Amino acid sequence: MISERQKEIIDAAGKILTESGIGGLTTKKLALEMGFSEAAIYRHFPSKEAITLAMLEYLRENMHGRLSALSANLGVEERFKAIFFSQFSFFTRNPHFVVAVFSDGLWEESDQINQAILALMQTKMAFLLPLITDGQSNGTFKSDVSAEQLVHLVLGAFRLQMFKWRVSGFSFDLNASGTQLIESILTVIKN
């Protein structure tokens, strides 16, 4: 488990990453954001890489927890919506973590970070793919395109939405336009 301080540092790192990009995430800025010295950071993390890894791991666990908690008693379409509403709601409350969604740019020389990014994507896939497959079985979703391709369409649209939100400086209501996007997606993939 991570401590309170570690969570604060992870938040600060996410904020800096989202605001200034990867080149902007330095130990100096991190210390400034935390309000204490650079050296103090190393009381809580062994390295800068460990901070990034902890951030990705935290986001994975957080998403897994949220999506696991969603009611399994609803129909396929309602569960589909619930997944994305949970995501849009989380990022509205934590815009500084948007960076994690298109964390492809974090890709560097560290294999560990690469694996953490893949684990994040796979966790989401693990919720979406069986749901789409169920929807195809019971006739809710189209079956003339494979479940994998449908997931690809949905995930791609979601990621692009998050990208646009960030580029706009979080200036529009993500919940509202996210709802519209989900409606459009459903219109297109439903039978």
Next chain:
Amino acid sequence: MISERQKEIIDAAGKILTESGIGGLTTKKLALEMGFSEAAIYRHFPSKEAITLAMLEYLRENMHGRLSALSANLGVEERFKAIFFSQFSFFTRNPHFVVAVFSDGLWEESDQINQAILALMQTKMAFLLPLITDGQSNGTFKSDVSAEQLVHLVLGAFRLQMFKWRVSGFSFDLNASGTQLIESILTVIKN
């Protein structure tokens, strides 16, 4: 116009970016890749930022040229396919430019670079949006979802495809799986 040497440097920069990420693009590596000294780079570009800008501008012009040259005599569906085949073909021949175009969110180094990235996206939009609108008018594409939302779906799927290709280490045939993706998209957005 850019010189031969400038184009070589742009290619080298793209290669390093794709292999080592944004943090890996240093003047030292650039010089090593070019086979001459760091100082020589500054005979051809005033700064590292200028190299990145020139690369993005080159890619924008290249895409604009390719997509403008596509036959306007074809039907909406054929023109739609032609746009993406041109893109998949270009990146298959130039995989080292994938990162420059698709790991956008994490640059944030300068306003000029951000604007260049947005200009790239908008150039593509300028080809896709009127095409989709045409397709909706003549009944090829669905009209119960707005043209903007359809473009969003299509562009999101395309970008995610490019991301997966890079993450895989360019290990699958982009033209083949790209063709499949376009077929799936068409199945879903056609009337």
Next chain:
DNA sequence: TATTTTTGTTAGTAAACACTAACTAACCAA
């Protein structure tokens, strides 16, 4: 109460960074 652990401080480190100064050899036009 005495001691150990925790969490912060200041003041550094070597390495890496983008970039520059001074110089040189090859080419090219007058």
Next chain:
DNA sequence: TTGGTTAGTTAGTGTTTACTAACAAAAATA
């Protein structure tokens, strides 16, 4: 043949980077 431009070299510059050593105060524990 002279003189300027081009494109490369070596050897640096100051700055920033991630990270560390030595120390201090307070809190937890014995």
